[in-house]
Amino acid sequence: MKSRYEAAKYVFVDSIDIEDYIDLDTSVSAYTQLSQSIQKPLKMILLFGKPGTGKSILLNRLHTKLKHQRDIYYFETPTTDEKEFFAKLYEIVANQKLPADKEVNFGALVRFCQELRNKRDIVILLDEAQMYSPQIMEKIRLLSDTRSIKFIVSLHKTEDEDLIAKAHFQSRIWEIIELKNATIRDLQTYVHKKLLKKNLFDIANSIHPKAIRLIYRFTQGNFRECNKLMFSLFELCQYYDLHEPSKIRYDKIPLKLIEMAAIKLGYIDV
């Protein structure tokens, strides 16, 4: 026997798939700003925010929306190997694969990019850029100076922001877009829309504003944390639905279960 909450549980599996993207006020605003910045003659655009604020899914959406209109490429997984990184870059710039036994001559790559100026307008989306080594970041800076490649760099907002504070990068970062945690209203929209997308209307209606306020209290509007909590919540609901249906209400998610999920995830220290 299947529980109604099983489908709801998988709605909140953490992913950056474009199908899971939800239009919220804040995300729409960030997307608009980002897409407009690409049009400007900028060298680098910095997208930063706390983990779980939706940077990766935003870049993914941008790539998905614009890949048929522009020369835009999404480096989803950061590459720590310099050779591998520039090999990928060579493929984009030269429109051909690098021979297996060859390495990219960085100087030649820079000269080639300079010749591409005004001929091509390449946009590279770099996710989790804090994982790249300083040497790679320096070379990225030099490539952005050619003005044929525009980099959109996504970073975690950290205490130690010396990468951004370095003078040679500051002069090149022409636009900074910060993503923050969702508001309580946005979180409510996020949860409801996620469930409605999968046609789970009853379950979406059973999550009342009081439950949303409690969820917000534990997650502080962070999408990743919200996904985790909702997944655990529906896991508990699934259990009670199957084994102790008297303890669950179908018209209203009990706050007790939200608190139990929070205890399980460590949001509440008992």
Place this chain on the structure above:
Amino acid sequence: MYEIKELEQQWKRYKIKQLLPYAIGAIVVTILLGMGGFWYGFVSDTPPSKNHQAVSKSNQNDPSANTLTTQVAQKHIDTLWSPPIGTILSLTPQQPLQESKFSKKANLTTRHNVENVHHMQGGELPVEPINEIPIIQIDEDVGVSTQEFSTPQQPKKKKKLDLHIVATQSGELLQRIEKRFMHTKDSADALFLARRYYELKHYKKAEIWAKRANEINPDLEESWLIFVRSKIKQGHIEEGLRVLRAYVELSGSPKAAALLQRFQKR
């Protein structure tokens, strides 16, 4: 799948922890309210103050002491002290009557009074009990009386003691001042008594005490004016005006002059 039962136990512990401050707060508030109510009830039901008890004790010890109620004033004040004429005259060998420059000029005041005094020698001066004028009036709500002083009483619930000093002291108090004057010969006491008796409309006594004040200190303007007024109030208008004219001539007092003018207009 994690242990649901264990999770439920943890949730119960969490709820107890969460509600504990509220429970403690509610208990504290209840205790404070209880203490507040107890204090309020206790304070409002306290017995009479120590001051009252001290007064009652002192009153009990001193039979002539004044109580503080109108009823007591009416009961106990039946005579106003006034020294017998003989007493007055017996004092004069030590301190003969001083004929002030004003009394010499007036020529009538002292002798007239002495004559009057002699005429009345046979008996005491007329007594006018002060029963229409309260001595010290206390709000009836307080309801403290002499009888109540002697025994512990159920205190009334009103907190405030409202004292209205309406008129002069009782006759017994005036008597005390008069007794004191016999020893001190203080013109201030005499003047005080003259003023007090004048206010009480005992014009004869006011005249006598004003005269005594003049004799001790002829420079007291007020005593002269009280003397004149008392005379006029008793119907001795010509005599009063004569004294006043003499005083105005000698002192040049504008106040006395104004008073003379006022009387002459009438």
